[in-house]
Amino acid sequence: MALEVNGKTYETDEEGYLVSLGDWNEEVGKFLAQQESINLTDAHWEVINFLRDYYTEFQIAPAVRVLTKAIGKKLGADKGNSQYLYELFPYGPAKQACKIAGLPKPTGCV
Amino acid sequence: MTTKQFMIVNRKAPYGTIYGWEALEVVLIAAAFEQDVSMAFLDDGVYQIKKGHQTKGIEIKAFEKTFRALEDYDVTKIYVDQESLTERGLTADDLTIPVEVLSRAEIGKRMEEQDIVLAF
Amino acid sequence: MLHIINKSPYDRPALDSVLKTGTGTILLIEDGVYAVAKGGAAESKVKAALGKFKIYALTPDIEARGIADRVTDGVIQVDYAGFVDLVAENKTNQSWL
Numbered sequence: 001m002a003l004e005v006n007g008k009t010y011e012t013d014e015e016g017y018l019v020s021l022g023d024w025n026e027e028v029g030k031f032l033a034q035q036e037s038i039n040l041t042d043a044h045w046e047v048i049n050f051l052r053d054y055y056t057e058f059q060i061a062p063a064v065r066v067l068t069k070a071i072g073k074k075l076g077a078d079k080g081n082s083q084y085l086y087e088l089f090p091y092g093p094a095k096q097a098c099k100i101a102g103l104p105k106p107t108g109c110v
Numbered sequence: 111m112t113t114k115q116f117m118i119v120n121r122k123a124p125y126g127t128i129y130g131w132e133a134l135e136v137v138l139i140a141a142a143f144e145q146d147v148s149m150a151f152l153d154d155g156v157y158q159i160k161k162g163h164q165t166k167g168i169e170i171k172a173f174e175k176t177f178r179a180l181e182d183y184d185v186t187k188i189y190v191d192q193e194s195l196t197e198r199g200l201t202a203d204d205l206t207i208p209v210e211v212l213s214r215a216e217i218g219k220r221m222e223e224q225d226i227v228l229a230f
Numbered sequence: 231m232l233h234i235i236n237k238s239p240y241d242r243p244a245l246d247s248v249l250k251t252g253t254g255t256i257l258l259i260e261d262g263v264y265a266v267a268k269g270g271a272a273e274s275k276v277k278a279a280l281g282k283f284k285i286y287a288l289t290p291d292i293e294a295r296g297i298a299d300r301v302t303d304g305v306i307q308v309d310y311a312g313f314v315d316l317v318a319e320n321k322t323n324q325s326w327l
Contacts, residue, residue, distance in 0.1 A: 058179035059171055063142035066182045107138045123238050125294055126261035154238050157264065160296045167290025167309075174296070197240060199269020199300075 005031045017099050021055070024102025032100045036091070044088050044097075046075065051101040061106040064094045114225040116140050116147045120155030122230060124173065125165070130158045131173050133230035138176075141183035148187035148224075149180075150217050151209075155230075156194045161206045177207050189217055232316055232323035236260040239272040244326040249279050257308070257316055258287040266305045267297040280304045288313060 001012045005028050011019040016035070018024055029048060033040045040048075050071060054062055062070060064082065072080015079085075085093035094106045118137050122129040133149075140147045151159060158174070165172040180188070188209040195201060195211065202211050212220070221227055231254045238261040239245045245265055248256060256279075258265055265272040266287045276285060289307045292298050301307065308316065317323055 057175065059173055059175045060138065060179060062179070062182065063138065065142060065144070066179075070182055107135050107142070123241070123261045123264065123295070125291075126236070126238070154241050154261070154264070157238075157295060162296035162299070164293040164296070164298070166293075168294045170294065172294075197271050198264070199267065199271075199273070 003028075003031065003035075015099075015105065017105055018102045021102060021104075024052075028102065029100050032102075036089075036096055036100065038089065038096070038100070040100075044100075046079075047071070047085065047088060047093065047097050048101045050074065051097055051103060055101075055103050061094065061098045061103040063106055064092065067094055111144060113144065113146055115223065116145050117150055117221060117224040117227045118147065119150045119152065119221070119227060119229040120158055121153040123154040123157040124163070125168060125170055129230040130155070131171075133228075134173060134176055136228060136230075137180070137185060138183060141180075141185050147183075147185050148189065148220070149185065150189045150191070150220065152191040152194050152214075152217065154194075156190055156198060156200060156205075159188075159190075159205045159207060159209070160200065161204055174206050180207065189220060191217055231255065232257060232320035234259060234323060234325045235262040235265075236325070236327070237262055239265040239275070240270075245272070245275065248326055249275065249283070253282045255284045255316065255320060256286065257313065258285070258291075259313070260288075260291055261295075263287045263291045263295060263297065266292070266302045268300040268302050273302055276302050276305065286312070286316060 001014060002009050003012055010023045013019055068080055068082055089096040098106055118133050120133050124130040137147055137149060159177055163172045163174040190209045190211050192211050192213055202209060233248045233254055233256045235244045236259050237244045265276055286306045286308050289309050
């Protein structure tokens with residue numbers, strides 16, 4: 001499968017996740033968000049950038065429980081809870097936010 | 111959810127085979143489901159957590175970095191076999207994460223305590 | 231003859247088997263490169279073999295495994311192009327799988 005943004009084609013897997021991490025840029029992120037019917041705000045970008053940094057550091061997309069805890073540690077307890085994250089990404093912060101951030105599906109995410 | 115005691119036993123070097131990465135994925139999944147997970151590194155498995163992997167040349171993900179996320183997953187029981195380290199000229203200082211170095215007999219005892227042992 | 235070994239000396243006896251063949255050229259790749267890390271039990275075997283064998287090891291595999299700082303003296307490091315040259319230079323070669 002593939003998606004097209006600004007005339008460029010990007011390969012995705014059967015669930016719509018980018019195959020190559022290096023393909024990602026903000027425009028692709030915006031396109032993926034649109035497909036998920038999400039209007040990206042600064043709060044969304046904060047989570048997306050957090051996930052990309054986490055991936056660079058640990059080479060994995062974290063499970064929801066781990067994401068919640070790690071965000072709480074870095075961005076404050078008001079953001080480190082699942083209610084906040086599900087408001088931003090209603091179909092699951094790990095699943096949806098990872099897809100928009102261009103990361104693979106988190107390990108253990110069904 | 112019922113919590114069980116899992117031990118994932120690693121005996122293979124990284125990159126030469128896929129076993130090391132597969133074992134780590136099992137650990138992450140079990141931990142994501144809040145199971146009580148420990149890891150044991152024996153034989154060539156100790157090389158998985160040797161510091162300083164530079165994998166650009168072989169174009170494989172350097173999953174040494176992923177071991178450092180184990181703390182976030184509350185996986186802190188990491189046992190390493192002393193004999194295996196010594197045979198390979200390694201010490202705990204050569205490893206990328208804090209571990210508990212144990213004798214083979216001690217590791218055997220920990221294995222006995224588990225509900226489930228998965229070997230890779 | 232070029233002997234190519236891709237198994238760790240601590241896991242399989244491939245290196246010992248090759249050394250018993252007497253003489254020639256050895257190229258260590260993949261997990262085989264652990265043989266050239268100083269400090270381990272394989273170090274003395276490799277050192278003793280250096281008189282009879284030319285021993286090469288693949289740099290990308292050494293770097294991937296975090297042992298670039300402890301390669302036994304006398305072992306020659308090659309990149310992928312060097313790997314190809316070795317295969318081309320030797321009349322026969324054998325992978326000890």
